[in-house]
Amino acid sequence: MEPRDLPTLNAILNTTAATLLILGWRLIRRGRREAHRRAMLAAFSVSVLFLISYLVYHYHAGSVRFQKTGPVRAVYFTILISHTMLAAAVAPMAIVTLRRALLQRWEAHRRLARWTMPLWIYVSVTGVIVYLMLYHL
16 A cells, blocks of 8 residues: 555544444443444544554655635635644543543543543544545545
């Protein structure tokens, strides 16, 4: 795989992470704890793979500029800024949320997961939107 292929891989990984997160949420709502655990560990693993791929790509490609002008540019940067700021917050939140679950600190896990889950889904989905806007508009 060439570095130029990594943005597409990253979008696939983000889509997979979002899908696994939603699946995990649905599973825990149904009381299927073991299936929820597997889905969430898979979502975390996919997100780690995304981060590695993202860093490798930007090591090779550097910064990629958004070329479009007009209102779409404002929309792009609004999404990008919120995505970037929340991604920086979600990474440690996901680690702490996962750690609390692994230590079976369920109440602390639930309290943080209520914030981590929607933010993590938002970051995953907006990552795909940024990719689509940057490479396919």
